[in-house]
Structures are given as structure tokens and as C-alpha cells.
Amino acid sequence: MRTDLTNQPATTHRMSCTAPSVKSRQPFTTTPIIPTTFREVRIFDTIASLGDTHGMRPAIANINTENLRHNYRLLSSRAKPAKIMAVVKANAYGHGLAPISSALFDEGCRHFSVTDASEGMELRKLLPEAESIVLFSGIFDSDDAEFARKQTLTPTITSKHQLELLQSAGFSGSVWIKINTGMQRLGAENPAQLMDRCRANGIKIAGIMSHLACADTPEHPLNRVQAEEFSTLCQQLGPKLPASLLNSAGLVALPDEMHDFVRPGLALYGAEPVVTEPLGVRPVMQLTGQVMHVRKIAAGVSLSYGASFTAPGDMKIAVVSLGYGDGLPRAVSNCGQAYAKGMLLPIVGRVCMDYCLIDCSTNHLEPGDTIEFWGEGLAVPTVSDLTGTIPYELFTGVGKRVFRRVI
Numbered sequence: 134m135r136t137d138l139t140n141q142p143a144t145t146h147r148m149s150c151t152a153p154s155v156k157s158r159q160p161f162t163t164t165p166i167i168p169t170t171f172r173e174v175r176i177f178d179t180i181a182s183l184g185d186t187h188g189m190r191p192a193i194a195n196i197n198t199e200n201l202r203h204n205y206r207l208l209s210s211r212a213k214p215a216k217i218m219a220v221v222k223a224n225a226y227g228h229g230l231a232p233i234s235s236a237l238f239d240e241g242c243r244h245f246s247v248t249d250a251s252e253g254m255e256l257r258k259l260l261p262e263a264e265s266i267v268l269f270s271g272i273f274d275s276d277d278a279e280f281a282r283k284q285t286l287t288p289t290i291t292s293k294h295q296l297e298l299l300q301s302a303g304f305s306g307s308v309w310i311k312i313n314t315g316m317q318r319l320g321a322e323n324p325a326q327l328m329d330r331c332r333a334n335g336i337k338i339a340g341i342m343s344h345l346a347c348a349d350t351p352e353h354p355l356n357r358v359q360a361e362e363f364s365t366l367c368q369q370l371g372p373k374l375p376a377s378l379l380n381s382a383g384l385v386a387l388p389d390e391m392h393d394f395v396r397p398g399l400a401l402y403g404a405e406p407v408v409t410e411p412l413g414v415r416p417v418m419q420l421t422g423q424v425m426h427v428r429k430i431a432a433g434v435s436l437s438y439g440a441s442f443t444a445p446g447d448m449k450i451a452v453v454s455l456g457y458g459d460g461l462p463r464a465v466s467n468c469g470q471a472y473a474k475g476m477l478l479p480i481v482g483r484v485c486m487d488y489c490l491i492d493c494s495t496n497h498l499e500p501g502d503t504i505e506f507w508g509e510g511l512a513v514p515t516v517s518d519l520t521g522t523i524p525y526e527l528f529t530g531v532g533k534r535v536f537r538r539v540i
């Protein structure tokens with residue numbers, strides 16, 4: 134059944150619905166192509182006329198680095214004197230590692246975290262002068278240990294096995310020690326012993342970190358339990374060592390627990406970690422498609438795969454160049470919205486791999502118009518709530534074939 138949201142004002146109100154390696158695609162070479170044969174001339178002409186999307190269809194994530202900088206400054210001033218360790222794993226949460234990390238570095242950020250050695254090496258190439266590149270998942274094998282040594286990466290470790298791998302690689306840098314305070318995920322069983330062994334092997338301790346399980350629910354009692362456990366353990370293990378507990382939501386839930394480093398990811402990208410207590414961050418990603426065709430539909434005609442939507446009256450439908458193959462969740466079929474020209478418009482019929490259909494019966498849309506699926510007009514937490522997921526999953530689900538246009 135159609136949710137008639139046509140002509141509703143552009144608010145980010147909650148909707149309800151019953152309800153899925155992100156790297157920006159490399160542009161064509163920037164090296165000038167010197168055509169020599171007829172065939173190459175044709176290729177050269179084509180490339181030259183492709184525009185900034187390089188021949189990719191208009192499924193575009195606009196990446197607003199000004200908003201990113203605003204968010205970084207906002208979080209820095211909130212965290213002060215604690216420093217920011219910017220979480221840029223998973224291709225900067227799908228936003229593109231290169232533009233995000235360089236804008237953050239430019240803004241003064243010197244500490245970054247990724248998940249593994251592969252991401253760490255990629256970041257080290259981009260930011261040779263970053264003071265630390267922390268690997269949240271640590272190291273898995275001797276290659277990782279070697280990469281950590283060569284690229285001056287800072288693994289987070291939890292086990293003797295990881296320490297031995299580092300030792301064998303001749304690693305003499307620093308490691309963070311991760312401790313479990315309630316998440317029951319990663320954490321050293323005997324952190325004191327692990328730290329002693331590190332030091333005995335010439336490996337320095339960068340600090341002690343733990344991760345919150347329920348920070349996005351500030352009133353959850355586990356937050357305070359974890360904070361207290363963390364403070365106690367830090368006192369026992371090394372009161373002078375740098376400590377880090379908070380992620381984005383932690384900045385809202387436990388503002389008195391900043392310690393030495395805070396580790397925001399989500400909030401840097403402009404999604405409020407606790408929607409009811411906004412920090413004032415601004416969206417960095419605007420996910421868009423383009424109207425390809427506007428079609429008149431007569432009452433009683435059904436739309437898209439499965440014919441799951443039938444026009445209740447005569448309608449106008451815009452076919453838009455964004456589908457689940459780009460990261461638009463299929464769960465928005467028949468219940469989500471898109472934002473165009475200051476209005477929220479219903480998504481009708483099933484979302485396809487490359488397209489979706491929106492009801493523009495009462496709005497003038499024409500081919501070439503840009504349609505936003507999340508961004509300034511439609512906040513990403515609204516879309517994730519609707520589809521029973523979280524902004525992280527929506528961001529990291531934006532596919533390789535979506536062009537990241539840095540603005």
C-alpha cells in the first residue's frame with residue numbers, strides 16, 4: 134500500500150516500515166593519453182568527454198569536506214584536552230579514504246585508526262606524516278607484523294600470539310592494549326602480563342583502550358559500569374599511560390570520560406550518534422541519483438518487480454538511477470522517501486539493482502533532476518530507522534560503482 138507522503142514538507146521525521154569493500158572507484162588515469170592510432174583516438178575522445186564521473190552513471194555520493202571539517206572542529210572542542218583519533222576504517226565509512234583523511238589531516242588531525250594492516254598501509258601512503266595509524270583489529274599473521282614494522286603502524290593487541298608475531302618481524306614500535314570492560318569482544322585476558330612482555334621485547338605501550346557496548350543509549354547502566362571498570366583498570370595498569378574509551382556516542386553518553394583520546398567515526402561523517410541529543414554535526418555524504426525518465430501511469434497499473442505497487446489513481450513516476458546495487462537498501466521499497474526540490478517523495482514499487490521509482494505526481498520533475506536519498510534533506514538516521522538498520526551499514530554499503538564527488 135502506498136504511503137502518501139507527496140507534498141509533505143522536507144522534515145527528517147521518523148517513518149515506519151516493515152521491514153542489506155568500499156573503495157571509491159579509481160578515476161581514469163590522469164596521465165595524458167597520447168593517441169597514436171585511430172582506435173586510440175576514439176578512446177581518447179570518449180574519455181575526454183566523460184565529465185567528472187568518468188562515464189559512470191549518475192549514482193553519486195557528494196562528499197562535503199567542509200562539513201567534515203566543521204564536524205572535526207566541533208568534536209575536537211568538545212573533547213578537549215583529549216585528542217581525536219579519527220576512525221577512517223572501511224574506506225572512511227564508505228566516504229572515500231583519500232579525501233576524508235587528507236581533509237582531516239589538513240584540519241589538524243594527527244591520529245587515525247583503521248581496521249587492519251592493509252587499510253593501514255593505504256593510509257600511510259596517503260598520510261606519511263600522520264603521528265599514529267592504529268589498527269583496531271591488530272595483526273593476524275607475520276605479513277601484517279612486517280607491514281606494521283615497515284609502515285610504522287600501531288596495532289591494537291590483545292594476545293601473546295600477536296606479540297610474538299611482532300617480535301619475529303623485529304617490530305619495535307608502539308602498540309595499544311585493548312581491554313574488555315563489558316563489550317565481550319576483543320580484550321587481553323591478562324593485560325598486565327601482556328604489557329610487561331611488550332616492554333621486555335622493546336615494544337612501547339601507546340595506551341590502553343576499551344570500547345563501549347551501549348553508548349548510543351546514554352541512560353543504559355552498562356555505560357557507567359564500563360567507565361568505572363575502565364578507570365580502575367587504567368589505574369592498576371599504568372595511570373600515566375594514555376587512555377581511550379569513547380566513540381562518537383560516548384561523547385554524548387559519558388562526557389566526563391574523555392581520557393586522552395576519543396575515537397569518533399560516525400559523528401565525523403555527520404550522523405548524530407544519539408538523535409535525541411544532537412551534537413550539531415553536519416552530513417558529509419549526500420547520496421544521489423538522477424531522474425532518467427518521467428512516466429505517466431494510469432490508475433490500476435502496477436509497478437516494478439513483483440508488481441507490488443498498483444497506482445491508486447493516475448500518477449507520474451520518475452525513474453531514478455540508483456538501486457540496491459549502489460547501496461540504496463531494498464527495504465525502502467514501497468515505504469521509503471527521496472528528497473527533491475525541497476520535498477519528500479515516496480519511493481514506489483520494488484527497488485531494482487540499478488533503479489528505483491518515485492512518485493512525482495504532484496511535483497514537477499524532469500530528466501536530469503538530482504534526487505537525494507540521504508544527506509541534508511533526508512537525514513541518514515531517518516533512513517536507517519525505517520529500514521531496521523544503522524547509519525554505519527548504509528554508509529559502508531554504498532557501492533564501488535557510486536562515484537564519490539568531493540565538494
Ligand SMILES: Cc1ncc(COP(=O)(O)O)c(C=O)c1O
Nearest residue numbers: 220269344380381396397398399
Ligand atoms: C574500537 C572502536 N573505536 C571507535 C569506533 C568508532 O565508533 P563510532 O563510529 O560509533 O564513533 C569503532 C567503530 O566501530 C571501534 O570499533
